[in-house]
Structure formats: C-alpha cells, structure tokens
Amino acid sequence: DTGVSQNPRHKITKRGQNVTFRCDPISEHNRLYWYRQTLGQGPEFLTYFQNEAQLEKSRLLSDRFSAERPKGSFSTLEIQRTEQGDSAMYLCASSVQQGEYGYTFGSGTRLTVV
Amino acid sequence: AQSVTQLDSQVPVFEEAPVELRCNYSSSVSVYLFWYVQYPNQGLQLLLKYLSGSTLVKGINGFEAEFNKSQTSFHLRKPSVHISDTAEYFCAVSDRNSGNTPLVFGKGTRLSVIA
Numbered sequence: 548d549t550g551v552s553q554n555p556r557h558k559i560t561k562r563g564q565n566v567t568f569r570c571d572p573i574s575e576h577n578r579l580y581w582y583r584q585t586l587g588q589g590p591e592f593l594t595y596f597q598n599e600a601q602l603e604k605s606r607l608l609s610d611r612f613s614a615e616r617p618k619g620s621f622s623t624l625e626i627q628r629t630e631q632g633d634s635a636m637y638l639c640a641s642s643v644q645q646g647e648y649g650y651t652f653g654s655g656t657r658l659t660v661v
Numbered sequence: 662a663q664s665v666t667q668l669d670s671q672v673p674v675f676e677e678a679p680v681e682l683r684c685n686y687s688s689s690v691s692v693y694l695f696w697y698v699q700y701p702n703q704g705l706q707l708l709l710k711y712l713s714g715s716t717l718v719k720g721i722n723g724f725e726a727e728f729n730k731s732q733t734s735f736h737l738r739k740p741s742v743h744i745s746d747t748a749e750y751f752c753a754v755s756d757r758n759s760g761n762t763p764l765v766f767g768k769g770t771r772l773s774v775i776a
Contacts, residue, residue, distance in 0.1 A: 551704070580763060587670075589751050589766035590705070603763065638704055647693050647712045647757075650764060652704035 551653035553639050559659045560629055567625045568656045572641030579622050580650060581614055582638040583607065590638055596622060597644065629660045663687055663754050665767035673773045674742055682737040682770045684752030691757040694735040695764065696726055699749040708750075711735060722746070747774045 552571040560566050572579045577598050582590035593612070594604045598619035608614075611629075616622040626633055636657050640650035664687040674680045686692060693712055697705040709720025716728040726737045735752060749771050753764040 553704075582766075587768070589665075589667075589768045592763045592765070595763055640705075647710070649695055649707045649710050650705075652697075652706070654702075654704045657702070 551639055551641055551651050553637075553653035553656050555656060556654065557657045557659075559661060562629055562631060562660055564629055565625065565627045566629060566658060567623055568637055568639075568658075569621060569623050570639030570653060571621045572639070573651055574620075575643065576641035576651070577619070577644055578642045579616055580640045580642070581622070581624050582640065584636040584638055584655070585634075593624075626658075629658075631660045634658055634660045663692070663756055663762070663765045665752050665754050665765055667750075667752055667767035667770050669770050670768065671771045671773065673775060675775050676744055677741045679740050680738065680742050680746075680772065682750050682752075682772065684735045684737065684767060686733050686735065686752075686754045688733070688756070693755045693757050694726075694728060695753040695755075696720065696724070696735075696737050697751045697753060697766075698722075699751065699769075701748075705751060708737070742772070742774050744774050744776060746772060748772060 554569045580595040581593040584590045592605050596616040611627045614624045636655045638655045640652045642650045666685045668683040695710045696708040699705045711728045719725045724739050749769045751769045752767045756762045
C-alpha cells in the first residue's frame, strides 16, 4: 500500500470555474477526512465519511462544496463557482474507525484561484 | 467543542540545542492527543500520540511529549535538534468519549533550526 494519494497536486483555476479533487485512501481504512489548510494556519476540518456515508460536515463547507465517496473507496471534493478565498491546500486523510490510531494524510492538493 | 492553542507561532533555535513546543487544549474530558509534522508542500506526518497510561510518550525522530491533565497541556520536546527538524509542527486533539470526533488542530508552530 502506497499510503493516501491525492490528485492533482496543484490546480490553478480562474474564478468562477468548477474544480474536482480526488483522494484514494489506504484500502483498509474505512474513514476518510477532508481538511483545508490556508497559509499560516492549521488544518481545518471540512467533512468526513465512514465507508460511503458522509457523517459530518463543517459549517466551513458552503453549498458550493460537495464531497462524495460513492463506493466507500476513493472520494472526490468538488468546488463550484470558485472564489479567490477558496485558494488553499486541500488535505485528505484516512483512518481505521478507532480514532486512537491517528490519521494518515496525503500530500494535499494546492488550489490557486486567479 | 474542542480547541487547541499552540502558544508560539515561531520558534528559532540553534542546532544541537533543546527545544520545547507548547500545546494546550480546551477541555479536561478524556482526549486523544497527537503531534504532527509538516515539511514544505507536503502532508502531515504523525510524530507521536497520547492515548492513555504513561504521561511521557516517545515518537519518531527523537521527539517526546508529556501529557499533563491538570494543566491540559501536551508539550513537545527534543533534547538536541538538527537542521532537518526545520518544519511546521501541529498539535491535535480528539474527544475520546464522543465517538471519535474528527481531529481538531492548532495553528501550528514553525520550528527553524539555525546552523
């Protein structure tokens, strides 16, 4: 297993365009998390899945954001009508159900909205 | 809701000197505590974690942290730092009694090791 994989690594888009990011978790992990990290800040929780069920969404996740994990394996995060404030690093992590094992993070997708 | 305060945003230290990065969390309920490290343009890597038992936990790369329940702190230490320890360090907490809530992170401490 090669760990958590995120694609693309970098994305530059024009304001108003839609973007989609993909995360492939560790195969044995049934929980998958999305976080957002802006410059000089710690990761901020966006949403998480247990298998295919989306169990929690942060108030940071506006209606322009949608996440899916259709078969309980990979996940996608889509941002519609991007704004400059969406520029950030989007991090995906996975874990087994028991939280005490911690999370394994991917390398992130850096989004720049111009 | 849990919150984490990392008291220092930046810590410069000379190579081979000791370092302590401070972390306080908001609640005294049972928690899991973690320290992660982030190198430039990379994701986060787990350094160490406190689940229960001994209050002194050891992690990778020579780091250790001490859990202090009365002070709700989980400070990270290393007796002798190397240039390669230059990175961003994040403290994180999860409430153990709430069905393993998602990790809440602090804002991070940038450790700069000076040759």
